[in-house]
Amino acid sequence: MRILWNETLRTGIPDIDRQHQEFFRRTGEFYQRAAKHRTREEIVEMLDFLTRYAHEHFREEERWMDLHGCPAAEQNRVEHEEIVETVATLREMLREEGSTEGVAHVIEQRLLDWLAEHIARVDAQLRDYAPQTSVPAGEDAPGPGGFHAG
Numbered sequence: 001m002r003i004l005w006n007e008t009l010r011t012g013i014p015d016i017d018r019q020h021q022e023f024f025r026r027t028g029e030f031y032q033r034a035a036k037h038r039t040r041e042e043i044v045e046m047l048d049f050l051t052r053y054a055h056e057h058f059r060e061e062e063r064w065m066d067l068h069g070c071p072a073a074e075q076n077r078v079e080h081e082e083i084v085e086t087v088a089t090l091r092e093m094l095r096e097e098g099s100t101e102g103v104a105h106v107i108e109q110r111l112l113d114w115l116a117e118h119i120a121r122v123d124a125q126l127r128d129y130a131p132q133t134s135v136p137a138g139e140d141a142p143g144p145g146g147f148h149a150g
Contacts (some may be wrong), residue, residue: 008120012127013064019057020119026050027111034104040094043104047091050111054084061123068129072122079122083114 005024011017030046058080065073090107097103 008124009116010127011119011123011130013130016057016061016064016123016126019053019060020115020123023050023053023057023115024112026053027108027115030111031104031108034107035101040098043094044091047087047094047107051084051087051091054080054087058084061126064126064130068126068131070126070129072125076122079118083118086110086114 005021009017009020011020026046027050030043030050033046034043062073062077062080064070065076070076090110094103094107
């Protein structure tokens with residue numbers, strides 16, 4: 001499954017938008033690799049990368065929402081916590097069932113569905129509250145935790 005980037009997913013904050021696009025790219029890459037029957041350890045490692053990237057991204061995005069008084073800030077935090085729990089459950093399913101195309105497809109589908117829906121409904125509210133700059137005031141980090149998209 002491939003989700004194409006469109007205006008409904010845009011937050012108006014270039015760094016956040018690039019990070020979201022990177023999530024879509026990496027999630028698709030996860031599925032392609034998993035479907036090629038990589039070892040369980042390789043698949044868990046890719047999922048762990050997505051989890052680390054998500055934690056850093058969520059912190060940055062939550063900071064933006066707090067900084068600019070976005071009314072979706074609390075809902076955003078709650079949904080971030082929920083997806084982290086979902087990913088932990090999916091990771092456990094992967095550990096138990098192994099690296100099968102079916103497991104990989106379930107993981108990819110849940111992540112991409114959540115990403116597209118969450119970004120369009122919650123994150124995109126940032127565009128109405130934050131100035132259209134790439135880094136919060138006083139920050140010069142290139143991306144979450146030093147991760148670079150692309």
